[in-house]
Amino acid sequence: xxxxxxxxxxLAGVSNKTVSNVVNDHPHVHPTTRARVQQAIAxxxxxxxxxxRGLRSGRTGVIGLAVxxxxxxxxxxxxxxxxxxxxxxxxxVIIGQAGADREHEMAVLTRGLRQTDGLLFSPEHLxxxxxxxxGDVEYPLVLLGERIFGGPSDHVTMHNVEGARAAVxxxxxxxxxxxxxxxxxxxxxxxxxxxxxxxxxxxxEALDSxxxxxxxxxxxxxxxxxxxxxxxxxRELLDSGLEFxxxxxxxxxxxxxxxxxxxxxxxxxxxxVAVIGFDNIADGRFxxxxxxxxxxxxxxxxxxxxxxxxxxxxxxxxxxxAPRLHKAAFHIxxxxxxxxxDEEPLRHGATGEPAEG
Amino acid sequence: xxxxxxxxxxLAGVSNKTVSNVVNDHPHVHPTTRARVQQAIAxxxxxxxxxxRGLRSGRTGVIGLAVxxxxxxxxxxxxxxxxxxxxxxxxxVIIGQAGADREHEMAVLTRGLRQTDGLLFSPEHLxxxxxxxxGDVEYPLVLLGERIFGGPSDHVTMHNVEGARAAVxxxxxxxxxxxxxxxxxxxxxxxxxxxxxxxxxxxxEALDSxxxxxxxxxxxxxxxxxxxxxxxxxRELLDSGLEFxxxxxxxxxxxxxxxxxxxxxxxxxxxxVAVIGFDNIADGRFxxxxxxxxxxxxxxxxxxxxxxxxxxxxxxxxxxxAPRLHKAAFHIxxxxxxxxxDEEPLRHGATGEPAEG
DNA sequence: GTGAAAGCGCTAACAT
DNA sequence: ATGTTAGCGCTTTCAC
Numbered sequence: 109x110x111x112x113x114x115x116x117x118x119l120a121g122v123s124n125k126t127v128s129n130v131v132n133d134h135p136h137v138h139p140t141t142r143a144r145v146q147q148a149i150a151x152x153x154x155x156x157x158x159x160x161r162g163l164r165s166g167r168t169g170v171i172g173l174a175v176x177x178x179x180x181x182x183x184x185x186x187x188x189x190x191x192x193x194x195x196x197x198x199x200x201v202i203i204g205q206a207g208a209d210r211e212h213e214m215a216v217l218t219r220g221l222r223q224t225d226g227l228l229f230s231p232e233h234l235x236x237x238x239x240x241x242x243g244d245v246e247y248p249l250v251l252l253g254e255r256i257f258g259g260p261s262d263h264v265t266m267h268n269v270e271g272a273r274a275a276v277x278x279x280x281x282x283x284x285x286x287x288x289x290x291x292x293x294x295x296x297x298x299x300x301x302x303x304x305x306x307x308x309x310x311x312x313e314a315l316d317s318x319x320x321x322x323x324x325x326x327x328x329x330x331x332x333x334x335x336x337x338x339x340x341x342x343r344e345l346l347d348s349g350l351e352f353x354x355x356x357x358x359x360x361x362x363x364x365x366x367x368x369x370x371x372x373x374x375x376x377x378x379x380x381v382a383v384i385g386f387d388n389i390a391d392g393r394f395x396x397x398x399x400x401x402x403x404x405x406x407x408x409x410x411x412x413x414x415x416x417x418x419x420x421x422x423x424x425x426x427x428x429x430a431p432r433l434h435k436a437a438f439h440i441x442x443x444x445x446x447x448x449x450d451e452e453p454l455r456h457g458a459t460g461e462p463a464e465g
Numbered sequence: 466x467x468x469x470x471x472x473x474x475x476l477a478g479v480s481n482k483t484v485s486n487v488v489n490d491h492p493h494v495h496p497t498t499r500a501r502v503q504q505a506i507a508x509x510x511x512x513x514x515x516x517x518r519g520l521r522s523g524r525t526g527v528i529g530l531a532v533x534x535x536x537x538x539x540x541x542x543x544x545x546x547x548x549x550x551x552x553x554x555x556x557x558v559i560i561g562q563a564g565a566d567r568e569h570e571m572a573v574l575t576r577g578l579r580q581t582d583g584l585l586f587s588p589e590h591l592x593x594x595x596x597x598x599x600g601d602v603e604y605p606l607v608l609l610g611e612r613i614f615g616g617p618s619d620h621v622t623m624h625n626v627e628g629a630r631a632a633v634x635x636x637x638x639x640x641x642x643x644x645x646x647x648x649x650x651x652x653x654x655x656x657x658x659x660x661x662x663x664x665x666x667x668x669x670e671a672l673d674s675x676x677x678x679x680x681x682x683x684x685x686x687x688x689x690x691x692x693x694x695x696x697x698x699x700r701e702l703l704d705s706g707l708e709f710x711x712x713x714x715x716x717x718x719x720x721x722x723x724x725x726x727x728x729x730x731x732x733x734x735x736x737x738v739a740v741i742g743f744d745n746i747a748d749g750r751f752x753x754x755x756x757x758x759x760x761x762x763x764x765x766x767x768x769x770x771x772x773x774x775x776x777x778x779x780x781x782x783x784x785x786x787a788p789r790l791h792k793a794a795f796h797i798x799x800x801x802x803x804x805x806x807d808e809e810p811l812r813h814g815a816t817g818e819p820a821e822g
Numbered sequence: 823g824t825g826a827a828a829g830c831g832c833t834a835a836c837a838t
Numbered sequence: 839a840t841g842t843t844a845g846c847g848c849t850t851t852c853a854c
Contacts, residue, residue, distance in 0.1 A: 112847055123825045128849060136823055158580045159525060160847035162516030163830050170527075170559065170580060177545060179747065184541030188534065191562055200559045200579055202527065205548055222557055223515045223527060223580070292819040329819040335751040344817065364751045371753040390536065394692040394721045396728040396753050460701065462649040462686035469831055480841045485833060493839055517831035520846050 111154045120148035131156055162223075170200045171417060172221030176207025176232040180333075181389040182359065182406075183230070186252075189410030190228060197418060199225075207232045214238070220247050226417045228252055236301055248420035250413050254301050262420065263433045264413040266404035268303050271438045272310030275356050275384045275402050278440050280318050282382055282447060284354035287315070287326065290341050290366055291358025294329040304331075307358045307386065325350055330362060338365025346373050353381055360385035360392045363399050367445065371396075383445040397444030405436030412436065468511045477505035488513055519580075527557045528774060529578030533564025533589040537690075538746040539716065539763075540587070543609075546767030547585060554775060556582075564589045571595070577604050583774045585609055589689075593658055605777035607770050611658050619777065620790045621770040623761035625660050628795045629667030632713050632741045632759050635797050637675050639739055639804060641711030644672070644683065647698050647723055648715030651686040661688075664715045664743065682707055687719060695722025703730050710738055717742035717749045720756050724802065728753075740802040754801030762793030769793065 117127045122145060129137050130145040137145075148154070162168040173190050175183040191201045202224055206216040210233040217234065218241065220227050226248030234241070242249070242259040250262045279287050289311045293304040308327060315322050325348070328341045338357060342365065345352065357363030363385030367377060375381050377397050384400040385392060392399035412434045423429070442448030474484045479502060486494050487502040494502075505511070519525040530547050532540040544560055551558045559581055563573040567590040574591065575598065577584050583605030591598070599606070599616040607619045636644050646668045650661040665684060672679050682705070685698045695714060699722065702709070714720030720742030724734060732738050734754050741757040742749060749756035769791045780786070799805030 126824060138823060157847050159516050159519030163520050164849045168516060178548065179542050179545040181538065185536050188536040188562065191535065191560060202557045202559050203548060205545065294819055325818060327819060329817050368751050368753050391748050394725050396725050460651065460686050461682060462651055462684060483840055495839060514831050521833045
């Protein structure tokens with residue numbers, strides 16, 4: 109029924125091996141032979157059976173990406189970038205959503221994603237205490253995010269501390285002194301390296317360097333990082349009667365909720381309260397006012413993570429090199445919510461009245 | 466190096482076949498034998514080689530999902546739902562982004578996604594004129610969206626005409642009579658069945674039924690459907706001096722841009738202009754004001770599409786049944802942008818001050 | 823530069 | 839209820 113390599117070989121009058129050489133771009137194939145084989149491939153519409161190739165070679169050409177939830181804009185944008193980076197290397201990407209609970213994440217980590225050569229894993233529940241699990245992982249693995257540091261795996265992450273610090277310095281530079289932070293983790297166990305803890309650390313460092321006193325009641329706990337929870341936290345802060353003139357939202361989803369709660373409460377942004385988020389998701393450009401943010405280098409993260417994973421896959425378990433850590437470059441994007449002027453909107457296509465036709 | 470079925474069979478003192486039966490949950494295995502085999506599997510940490518299974522059985526257990534761009538919130542939410550629906554059936558999902566251009570989509574359609582048993586395909590560029598291509602497709606295929614109607618493929622889509630019509634009726638019910646539509650296709654060739662054309666049709670039908678005259682200049686062309694382009698179109702409409710008191714944005718991304726442009730121009734929503742979008746993406750709940758929308762039944766679309774694809778896969782080419790069409794149920798979600806009161810925000814987790822510890 | 827043969831790990835068909 | 843055999847389509851030796 110389907111065309112096999114053997115059919116191509118017969119039509120081209122060569123052996124299996126030669127067809128394989130042509131398909132895999134091996135050198136040492138006579139140009140004439142190559143052309144004849146390619147013609148036969150085209151004539152028959154031959155396409156290699158990837159299961160057979162996978163069985164024989166031990167490689168599937170597929171990598172896995174495990175994220176908590178694809179519907180969170182940050183992860184959708186990350187997945188977009190990972191798929192693009194993988195495609196450049198002729199790899200496909202299977203996406204798994206593991207954020208439901210801890211068990212789900214452990215299952216993904218121990219078993220990997222089916223049918224893949226390696227895994228990019230962005231955990232939400234697993235933490236440093238699960239580091240031991242990583243030692244047992246037998247497939248190529250690159251971690252995204254920072255919940256599990258110091259393990260035996262490659263690691264690609266962002267400048268959480270420095271980014272948050274720069275964001276607060278941006279607010280301080282606007283003359284704000286009573287700066288709240290929204291998104292701290294409700295359970296502040298020590299030794300955890302959650303993004304929230306690292307970003308709170310950057311927040312505190314910035315205040316300390318500027319000689320601005322810290323105030324614990326301005327650090328608001330929120331989990332998970334969804335807009336509704338950001339809005340709730342902001343309402344609670346408003347109700348508390350505490351004064352504040354700046355807010356660091358620990359990600360943009362929270363920031364969008366914060367903007368909304370402020371707007372509904374009649375606080376003007378940025379005049380009364382300046383707000384900055386984190387992640388620079390696309391949505392932040394179209395809120396009213398538009399949301400300043402820390403751009404964490406999403407494309408660099410995706411590209412580096414895929415490159416590292418490919419290296420691990422290609423080196424096999426042969427040359428066990430030391431685990432690497434890469435932190436992508438970040439920068440502050442000042443939009444209206446911190447008094448920046450609106451970016452000139454890029455025109456991505458046609459607008460106007462439709463042409464009748 | 467890795468554990469094979471043979472190793473398990475030897476340890477359990479049974480044959481390959483029995484191990485296979487256990488692994489695949491076949492009936493007719495003695496409970497005692499089954500237990501012994503399962504113990505051996507656990508002891509050795511055996512995991513089936515899916516490439517081998519795929520080669521032998523002709524099934525990979527992986528389906529493909531091709532969307533224009535994952536970073537568009539609608540497609541991210543759709544992919545989320547598709548992955549969840551596939552997981553319930555123990556299938557994995559490879560995601561491909563094909564929206565770059567027409568050639569890319571044709572390549573995906575003719576070749577499928579590698580290593581998959583079938584494809585869910587949501588085209589952005591291919592249209593009815595490419596229907597012929599579908600006849601040549603030899604793998605199980607389910608189309609999402611409505612660009613290619615009347616072909617030989619199964620099809621899952623939404624009530625574009627009816628949804629848009631209901632949205633406009635909602636605006637008419639508020640007493641609005643000068644209703645603009647943002648997102649018509651710039652090139653209005655006839656015979657096209659793009660979402661934009663269908664939604665514009667619903668818009669016109671609603672006006673006609675209410676005896677409100679159509680006005681072509683209130684139909685604004687925008688492509689692609691990104692917020693910046695929605696904002697541009699709204700600015701142009703404002704600059705044109707035309708009067709209007711209602712806007713149907715043909716999707717929520719456009720709607721978000723429309724809200725922003727109206728806000729910047731000092732128009733109050735919904736007092737001066739009522740706005741409704743389409744797709745009911747999560748972002749619309751947190752704009753200021755929140756965005757009313759048409760909920761197109763995303764989960765139903767995903768679930769139905771996966772179910773149809775699985776049927777096609779399992780029936781093989783044996784029983785070529787007639788192509789099916791499924792339209793998911795829709796409903797109007799009235800939020801602030803059409804005078805609805807804000808939904809009570811759902812509390813999805815903890816907020817408050819972090820516990821020190 | 824090309825061919826012949828072996829075998830990757832599994833399941834389907836048939837046998838018992 | 840379990841065993842035996844064959845072979846899916848490819849790549850990888852190893853010849854020549």
